[in-house]
Amino acid sequence: MFSKTNIADKDGTTKRLCSQTTSLRTRLQEHIDRDELSSAIKIAEASIAHDCIVTLLAMMQSVDRDPNNDFRPISTYSGDENNQAFLEMADVALLTLSDLYTIAEMHLKSRGWHPVDQSEKVSGGIVYEHDTGDISEEPDYEEMSWQMKLMLSIPVLIEPGCVDGEVVWAATVVHYEHGTQDNQFDLECSEQTSACISVIDVLKSDEDGKSSRLRGTYNGCWQGLYADALGEMDTSHSIGERLESWTDTTLAGLSISNKESARILMIGLGCGQLVSFLQNHATDAELRVLEASQSIVDIAVKYYELPTLALDNIDITDPIDYVKRQCSQNQVVEYDTIIVNVCSSDDVFPNHLLNGQFFNGFVSMLSNHPTATLLVNSGVSVDAVSTLVDEACKNIYGHRSGHALLLREYLLRDHTTSEDEGVIVAARRREWSLTVEDWQREHYGENAQSSGAMDVANAQRTQVIRLEKFLSLEDIEMIHSTAKEKLGSNEAVSGALEKHTDAWKVLQRILEAVRQVDKNNWRLFDNVDHVNIRVVEYHQMDEYGELADPRHYDLNSLLTMDIMLSEDGSFEGGDLQTEEVDGTLKKHEFRQGDALIFVSHKYHCVDRVRSGRRNVMVLEFWYGPERQCSHRCERFGSEICVKDPGQDSYTKQFHPDLKQGDVISSSILLPFRLGGSVSVCKEESREILELLWEPCESSEVEPNKPLPDAIREQTDNKALSDAFACFGDSDSDDD
Numbered sequence: 001m002f003s004k005t006n007i008a009d010k011d012g013t014t015k016r017l018c019s020q021t022t023s024l025r026t027r028l029q030e031h032i033d034r035d036e037l038s039s040a041i042k043i044a045e046a047s048i049a050h051d052c053i054v055t056l057l058a059m060m061q062s063v064d065r066d067p068n069n070d071f072r073p074i075s076t077y078s079g080d081e082n083n084q085a086f087l088e089m090a091d092v093a094l095l096t097l098s099d100l101y102t103i104a105e106m107h108l109k110s111r112g113w114h115p116v117d118q119s120e121k122v123s124g125g126i127v128y129e130h131d132t133g134d135i136s137e138e139p140d141y142e143e144m145s146w147q148m149k150l151m152l153s154i155p156v157l158i159e160p161g162c163v164d165g166e167v168v169w170a171a172t173v174v175h176y177e178h179g180t181q182d183n184q185f186d187l188e189c190s191e192q193t194s195a196c197i198s199v200i201d202v203l204k205s206d207e208d209g210k211s212s213r214l215r216g217t218y219n220g221c222w223q224g225l226y227a228d229a230l231g232e233m234d235t236s237h238s239i240g241e242r243l244e245s246w247t248d249t250t251l252a253g254l255s256i257s258n259k260e261s262a263r264i265l266m267i268g269l270g271c272g273q274l275v276s277f278l279q280n281h282a283t284d285a286e287l288r289v290l291e292a293s294q295s296i297v298d299i300a301v302k303y304y305e306l307p308t309l310a311l312d313n314i315d316i317t318d319p320i321d322y323v324k325r326q327c328s329q330n331q332v333v334e335y336d337t338i339i340v341n342v343c344s345s346d347d348v349f350p351n352h353l354l355n356g357q358f359f360n361g362f363v364s365m366l367s368n369h370p371t372a373t374l375l376v377n378s379g380v381s382v383d384a385v386s387t388l389v390d391e392a393c394k395n396i397y398g399h400r401s402g403h404a405l406l407l408r409e410y411l412l413r414d415h416t417t418s419e420d421e422g423v424i425v426a427a428r429r430r431e432w433s434l435t436v437e438d439w440q441r442e443h444y445g446e447n448a449q450s451s452g453a454m455d456v457a458n459a460q461r462t463q464v465i466r467l468e469k470f471l472s473l474e475d476i477e478m479i480h481s482t483a484k485e486k487l488g489s490n491e492a493v494s495g496a497l498e499k500h501t502d503a504w505k506v507l508q509r510i511l512e513a514v515r516q517v518d519k520n521n522w523r524l525f526d527n528v529d530h531v532n533i534r535v536v537e538y539h540q541m542d543e544y545g546e547l548a549d550p551r552h553y554d555l556n557s558l559l560t561m562d563i564m565l566s567e568d569g570s571f572e573g574g575d576l577q578t579e580e581v582d583g584t585l586k587k588h589e590f591r592q593g594d595a596l597i598f599v600s601h602k603y604h605c606v607d608r609v610r611s612g613r614r615n616v617m618v619l620e621f622w623y624g625p626e627r628q629c630s631h632r633c634e635r636f637g638s639e640i641c642v643k644d645p646g647q648d649s650y651t652k653q654f655h656p657d658l659k660q661g662d663v664i665s666s667s668i669l670l671p672f673r674l675g676g677s678v679s680v681c682k683e684e685s686r687e688i689l690e691l692l693w694e695p696c697e698s699s700e701v702e703p704n705k706p707l708p709d710a711i712r713e714q715t716d717n718k719a720l721s722d723a724f725a726c727f728g729d730s731d732s733d734d735d
Contacts, residue, residue, distance in 0.1 A: 013185050014085040017059060018092055020187040024052070025096045028103065037110065040103050045147040048100075050188035051178060051196045051221045053150060057157060058173035059093035062086055067162040097154050104151035113139045124159025124170070126152075150224045157225075168203065171225060174215065174303055175199040177295070189221075196221055197295055199303045201235065212236060214244060217271040217299055218345040228347045228379075230296070231270030239304050240276025242671065246409040247341075248274050249672060249693050250424055251375055255337040256282045256670060257442045263367070265335040266290070267319045268342040272300035275310055281670055288335075289314045290322055320353065323361035334367040340376040347422050349381035359392040366429055371442055379422035382406065386425045386686070393427055403431050410456065410679055410690035423688065434689055439674040451556040452528040452623045456692060457679040459553070459601035461581055464588055465517050470595035475506050476565050479617060483538040507533065510595075514559055514621055517597045524558045524599070528623035531558065541574060541614040547606040550579055555694055556675070557600035557620040564590050564616055571612030579603035672696060 024047055031040035063086050064074040073087050105115060112131040119125025119137055128139045141149060161168045176198040178189040189196045198218045202225055205211045213236070216229025232244050243249045251274060255264055262285045269275060269291040278287055291297055294316055300306040315322070319342070326332050340362065343349055366372040378385035386406060393403045404427040426434075440450065454462070471479075511533070518525045525531050534557055554560050562576060568591050576596060577585040585605070588596055598604065600620060675694040680687060 014089050017055070017185065017187060018089050021056070021059070021092050021096050024187065025092070025099055028099050032099070032102065037103070037106055041107060044100050044103050044151065045145060047188055048147040048150060049221060052188050054173055054176050054198050054200070054222045055187045056093045056097050057171060058176055059089050060097065060158065061169060061173060063090045065160060065167050067165065067167055071160040071167065094158060097158055100151050101154040104148055107148065108139060111140060122156055123161055124156040126155055146223045153224055170203050172201040173198065174201055175299065197299065198222055199299055215303065217296070220344040220346055223346060227345055229271070229345060231273045233271060233273045233304055239273055239306060240280045243273065243277055246693070247377055247424065250407060250691060251339050251341060251377065252277055253670060253672065253674060253693060254373055254375055254426060255339060257371055261286065262336040263334070264288070264337045264339070265365070266339040266341065268340065269296050269300055269314060270341060271304050272306035272310065273304065274341070276306065279310060287313050290317055290319050292318050320358055323358055326365060327361045332365055335365055336367050336369050336372045338362050338365060338374045343377055343379035343422065347379035349379050349385055354381070354384050354388065356388060356391060359388045360395055363392040363396045363427065368429070372429060374427045376425040377422065378425050382423040382425070389425050389427050397429055403427055405434055406686060406688045408688050408690050410692040435678055436674050451675065452524060453556055453558055454522065454524060454599050454601050455679070456553065456601045459599045460579060460603060462522065462599045462602055464578055464596055464598040465521060466588065467513065467595040467597065469593045470513065471506065471563055471593045476593065479565060510561065510619060513595070514561055514597060518559060522599060530623065531621055532624060534620040534622040534624065537618040539616045539618060541606070541609050543609055543611055545614070546608040550585060550605045551603045552605055553603055554600035554620050557622045559621045560598055560600045561619045562596045562616050564592050564594050566592060566613065566615040568592050571609055571614045573608050573610035574614040575607050577605050577607060
């Protein structure tokens with residue numbers, strides 16, 4: 001981090017920064033005082049475009065603060081001239097950031113928006129109200145420059161918080177440099193913004209409110225909390241343990257297959273996360289990395305702990321020079337996968353690499369293996385990159401169109417255009433297609449398992465089936481009694497029932513009804529060998545309870561059945577809603593004893609309970625054993641789950657040839673797999689495949705060996721708060 005320790009030996013750095021910042025603040029104040037808003041905006045946006053926000057944040061964060069005293073700076077060394085210089089520098093940085101926000105607020109007021117309240121969602125966030133009465137925390141965002149959006153986020157950026165006694169910020173500057181050594185710590189980058197490199201820890205929360213600290217490397221001007229990083233890593237995990245972005249997940253997912261001793265060439269190191277991930281999950285692969293910047297390599301080692309072993313595979317070289325050297329040789333080195341991942345933080349492909357010779361060279365280096373693939377992260381430069389890849393394939397192999405695929409994320413939630421990641425251009429020697437079945441066959445071979453679930457896109461076109469008065473009042477009372485007995489309390493309970501015992505006499509009737517509904521409507525059960533109950537969940541949702549995510553779905557289940565247990569009129573709100581083809585939410589009539597059956601991959605949500613208590617039983621049906629593990633199991637088909645106390649009997653059923661002591665592996669090379677959807681989206685003259693990755697876990701277990709006592713004890717005594725959520729997790733952004 002920018003601090004006393006790393007700039008104390010930089011002669012005059014703090015004074016120079018204070019002088020530069022004071023000068024910027026004076027210029028801004030002059031125009032603010034004269035009500036020259038357009039001039040003030042012009043100066044502010046120009047400075048932000050030269051990366052001044054990162055410097056100002058680093059200056060503000062360079063002093064220690066007391067979380068027990070309103071986060072005031074701590075004067076560690078009273079009378080220490082150097083310490084006083086840092087305190088003054090932090091103060092002037094905070095004042096300047098406040099001035100920048102004032103300009104943004106004045107801009108909003110000129111458009112009829114006025115700050116009226118503090119956000120309940122984001123610490124430091126502001127709620128605005130328009131003259132027309134509209135309320136928003138992001139007013140007119142689509143019409144604003146990224147600099148103006150960044151200025152409006154300043155209240156969030158300067159609001160400190162405390163976690164376990166540690167002061168935290170929404171964005172903590174770990175490292176930054178602006179150009180050469182002489183002006184590395186200047187307020188603004190005096191050279192091209194491509195000379196700006198920063199490492200920033202950003203606090204992010206998921207839909208369940210769980211927070212994580214993502215460390216990202218940014219090459220170019222930092223554009224805010226939602227800017228794309230060259231690579232990012234959850235700081236609670238080791239490098240290479242998991243991937244955070246859809247782009248990295250796709251590059252890895254299409255690089256690793258069941259082919260032994262693959263040769264992989266990667267252009268662009270990023271933070272080193274993808275390189276380390278490939279080394280961890282493709283241990284037999286021969287990996288070579290080309291990186292043009294020594295600074296990027298140094299940052300990966302210092303701030304991401306890139307293993308020394310990885311350094312042996314990295315060449316500091318210009319990729320164009322490398323291509324020229326390779327193509328000039330009599331025998332070109334061939335690779336099974338070539339990854340080009342060199343977009344800047346603003347998601348733009350470098351202009352100097354947009355030439356035919358560069359792409360011709362890479363296409364010619366693909367091996368003769370049928371799955372040999374060129375993968376290019378085109379960012380927002382998809383038209384230029386895809387054209388060059390197309391031309392290269394035609395020049396080298398004489399192909400027609402069809403050998404290059406355009407791949408993009410299948411979005412489960414609405415994103416603004418600026419938040420969408422770019423497109424990956426993928427090409428092979430011959431024309432090819434990409435389906436879930438293709439991917440599984442290439443990665444798992446004959447061990448491939450399919451959940452049989454409906455494609456997510458197709459699921460949205462299906463209807464919800466209502467069975468009126470499916471359960472009697474006697475059935476419902478029996479369910480209440482069994483739920484309270486199994487969950488060990490007569491008080492309000494909510495959670496997952498871990499076992500399906502004989503007390504649930506209605507389960508057979510439920511299964512028969514679901515089979516009939518499936519036969520009459522979707523015939524999903526025809527796609528798999530057998531169907532069982534995946535989970536039975538007894539839900540109680542009190543006032544303010546909700547399942548807010550409108551694009552939630554039950555990953556890898558076939559059908560979901562909700563049964564209303566509450567008396568009619570005992571609660572208000574809490575409507576089950578599904579997203580329809582036209583994007584609207586449809587409320588479904590749902591009375592006591594009714595059953596609603598729908599395709600599990602259809603988006604559904606529950607709006608907020610306004611009063612009373614909503615009580616529902618939820619069942620999911622899938623291709624797999626009737627699980628007894630105390631979590632929402634992802635091990636479908638005949639796969640092994642080490643947490644299931646009934647796994648021993650399942651193993652005998654599905655793997656009868658295994659002997660005592662044998663080890664069975666799920667054959668999963670990756671902690672994710674392609675599934676749920678490969679949708680085709682047509683835009684202008686191009687066809688884009690939208691991919692959805694789903695999480696999965698590899699595991700090895702001795703199938704005929706009884707579970708350890710520790711695992712059995714965890715299964716029996718697991719707290720309800722740690723059991724799987726009321727509705728199964730369908731969130732795939734953790735790839």
